[in-house]
Amino acid sequence: MPLTDNTVADNTGFETWANIYTIHKAFSHPSELHGSLCGRLAAGHRIDEVSWLNIACEHMGLPATAADESPELVAFMAGAYETSLEQLKAADMSFKPLLPDDDYSLDQRLQALSAWVRGFLEGMALAAGGSLGQAPDEIRELIEDFVAISQVSEAEEDSEEGEHQLTEITEYVRLGALAVFTEFNPLEKPVTAEKTLH
Numbered sequence: 001m002p003l004t005d006n007t008v009a010d011n012t013g014f015e016t017w018a019n020i021y022t023i024h025k026a027f028s029h030p031s032e033l034h035g036s037l038c039g040r041l042a043a044g045h046r047i048d049e050v051s052w053l054n055i056a057c058e059h060m061g062l063p064a065t066a067a068d069e070s071p072e073l074v075a076f077m078a079g080a081y082e083t084s085l086e087q088l089k090a091a092d093m094s095f096k097p098l099l100p101d102d103d104y105s106l107d108q109r110l111q112a113l114s115a116w117v118r119g120f121l122e123g124m125a126l127a128a129g130g131s132l133g134q135a136p137d138e139i140r141e142l143i144e145d146f147v148a149i150s151q152v153s154e155a156e157e158d159s160e161e162g163e164h165q166l167t168e169i170t171e172y173v174r175l176g177a178l179a180v181f182t183e184f185n186p187l188e189k190p191v192t193a194e195k196t197l198h
Contacts, residue, residue, distance in 0.1 A: 027061035034098035039123025044097035044184035
């Protein structure tokens with residue numbers, strides 16, 4: 001299925017990411033790449049477009065030349081970067097990890113959450129390095145919890161209790177990612193339009 005302008009513009013939906021992966025015959029999980037990007041951003045790291053494309057191609061198991069051959073991939077990943085950063089910065093805390101919707105089985109959604117958290121931890125470790133050791137206790141505890149979540153292998157059969165637990169864990173991960181972002185990213189001063197009078 002060819003990408004349309006709408007597909008490139010909509011870089012927040014799991015299905016769109018999954019389509020990009022399918023078109024490019026990528027090997028890894030879309031949620032893991034999104035998590036890796038968010039982990040880097042949350043740890044205060046900013047990436048130029050070329051470096052981000054290289055990271056994305058490597059993560060997807062694509063040759064570095066894939067970006068040269070696919071303007072759609074370049075446009076999509078550039079948009080995904082900007083959108084992820086804007087969502088993490090958003091005052092309304094509307095940020096969400098990239099995960100499949102309820103049409104997928106409980107097990108598939110749990111696997112995706114685990115992949116996202118794995119990516120987040122990897123991205124954060126690469127970006128923050130040794131400074132994680134000096135992070136406040138609550139951030140270190142959060143990281144320990146994320147490590148445990150990243151190792152969850154499979155869900156019980158689909159059940160109401162399983163759904164409830166997954167919802168709670170997903171919300172914990174969402175708020176945790178925002179807490180890390182707040183810790184490692186100084187608040188940007190709003191740009192004011194005030195003019196000084198002379």
